[in-house]
Amino acid sequence: MAQRRYRRYRRKSHRFRNFIIFLFFISIVGVTVWLLINNFTKAEDLLGESLYPIKYSEYVDKASQDYNLEKSLIYAVIRTESDFNPKCESHAGAMGLMQVMPESFEWINKLKGETLGTENLLKPEVNIDYGSYLLSYFYKYYGNEQCALAAYNAGFVVSDWLKDSNYSSDGKTLDNVPYPETDKYIKKVERAKKMYNKLYFS
Numbered sequence: 753m754a755q756r757r758y759r760r761y762r763r764k765s766h767r768f769r770n771f772i773i774f775l776f777f778i779s780i781v782g783v784t785v786w787l788l789i790n791n792f793t794k795a796e797d798l799l800g801e802s803l804y805p806i807k808y809s810e811y812v813d814k815a816s817q818d819y820n821l822e823k824s825l826i827y828a829v830i831r832t833e834s835d836f837n838p839k840c841e842s843h844a845g846a847m848g849l850m851q852v853m854p855e856s857f858e859w860i861n862k863l864k865g866e867t868l869g870t871e872n873l874l875k876p877e878v879n880i881d882y883g884s885y886l887l888s889y890f891y892k893y894y895g896n897e898q899c900a901l902a903a904y905n906a907g908f909v910v911s912d913w914l915k916d917s918n919y920s921s922d923g924k925t926l927d928n929v930p931y932p933e934t935d936k937y938i939k940k941v942e943r944a945k946k947m948y949n950k951l952y953f954s
Contacts, residue, residue, distance in 0.1 A: 804947045807836050808849070811877045815884035824953050825897070826884055828944035829904070832937065833883075838876045847873040850883025860885055898926060898938060905937045 929935035
């Protein structure tokens with residue numbers, strides 16, 4: 753009888769010990785998974801911040817306030833246009849962070865009542881101000897972000913597209929963008945804007 757009770761006790765003791773080991777194992781796995789997920793999220797955020805940086809914030813903040821534009825949109829345009837290179841110049845002649853054309857710069861100069869030379873487009877504070885002014889102008893002119901970005905890339909030809917039923921069903925938004933380069937540009941800026949909102953402004 754004593755041996756039976758001892759064996760029964762040993763079986764219960766083994767079960768309890770195995771249960772404790774199981775709980776310990778589950779706890780270790782849970783903590784490990786939590787750490788992996790947490791560190792992955794942090795790594796993902798750090799990678800995102802390196803790919804979508806916040807630079808020239810004092811000028812972007814001012815332009816956002818002056819022209820009623822989302823900061824994420826201005827940053828997205830800068831990233832897409834020049835990848836934050838203030839000395840960037842395109843083959844077509846666009847200059848600076850937001851790749852403003854000299855002709856557009858002179859036109860805005862008159863609208864703003866200023867007399868700056870085109871060499872100022874390589875100054876971040878001037879380029880962001882004028883690029884944001886132009887983007888805001890198109891936004892007000894067409895009434896939506898999609899058309900504003902299309903016009904920023906392709907100019908007032910967007911007005912012709914809106915009149916064409918092949919490209920617009922309502923005369924206000926574009927169902928199709930006939931220029932592949934412009935279509936790609938709009939999508940690239942919009943993707944970048946979403947990332948900026950996710951990383952910094954949500």
